[in-house]
Amino acid sequence: MLNALEVFTAVVVGVMVGVEFSVLFVMAPILRALPGDSGQLGHAHGGRILGAVMPFWYIGSLVLVAVRALAGWHHQGTALVVTAGGLLILSVVMSLLLLVPINNRNRTWTPENRPEDWKEQLDRWFRYHCVRVAVIFAAFVLLVAALV
Structure with missing residues (x-):
């Protein structure tokens, strides 16, 4: 049972990281290269879509890591899992304090009303x-190091 939880947790966190890598290394360069208002409008649309999904994904990942840490408390690698959980907490705090406020403003911007x-x-x-x-x-x- 613990192995299944570990695999599921690694997959969920890994796919989340992959999506955020994609935003960083694929979507952002594409949006920045678009002419005129297209980039900002694309960023706003992406913010609406990912802004609806990512909070659940981040919190879900954190919950899975916490469950794994508790379920495998006496197993090898738990300190790494707890550290990974701490980093995920940091990412949620960063998101709430730094990224979400900008994203919430950007989601509503149009060429006519943006600052x-x-x-x-x-x-x-x-x-x-x-x-x-x-x-x-x-x-x-x-997390992966703890599980192998």
């Missing part, structure tokens, strides 16, 4: 996202 500093705000979101991806990637690496 003058919209590009700077999206650049700030991107920098925070880079750090968040590094944090969740480290959590995933620790």
Whole structure:
């Protein structure tokens, strides 16, 4: 049973990391290269879609890691799982304090109502996202290391 939980947890966290890597290394460069207002509109649309899904995914990943840590408390690798959980907590806090406020504003922007500093705000979101991806990637690496 513990093995099934470990595999399921690794898959859920791994796919989440993959989605965020895709945003960082595929979607962001594509959106930045689009002409005119298209990039900002695409970012807003992506924010609406992923903004509806990712909170559940982040919290779900954290819950799975916590359940694995508790269920396997006396098993080898639990310290790595707990550390991975701490990093996932950090990613949720970062998201709530740094990324979500920018994303919530951007979701409603149109070329007619966006602020003058919209590009700077999206650049700030991107920098925070880079750090968040590094944090969740480290959590995933620790989680997988604990399970092998």
